[in-house]
Amino acid sequence: xxxxxxxxNVVRILRLVMGIIITVQGIQAGHWxxxxxxxxxxxxxxxxxxxxxSGSCEVPRHRRPxxxxxxxxxxxxxxx
Numbered sequence: 001x002x003x004x005x006x007x008x009n010v011v012r013i014l015r016l017v018m019g020i021i022i023t024v025q026g027i028q029a030g031h032w033x034x035x036x037x038x039x040x041x042x043x044x045x046x047x048x049x050x051x052x053x054s055g056s057c058e059v060p061r062h063r064r065p066x067x068x069x070x071x072x073x074x075x076x077x078x079x080x
Contacts (some may be wrong), residue, residue, distance in 0.1 A: 016045040
């Protein structure tokens with residue numbers, strides 16, 4: 001069990017808590033569509049499934065700086 005909880009972060013816990021709250025509110029209100037939405041928010045962090053397709057929502061961590069070519073330097077004239 002501890003091995004399973006080892007990879008949890010704050011966002012994953014927040015998603016689980018939010019899903020539980022949405023589910024409970026949906027049950028209390030009697031709106032079963034909200035209960036289904038809350039159940040989805042509970043299942044996603046439990047199974048560690050992201051809502052992004054194939055992790056495409058992530059920003060690349062290592063970016064190479066763009067090389068600036070100074071082959072054609074611009075010249076400016078002062079206009080009076």
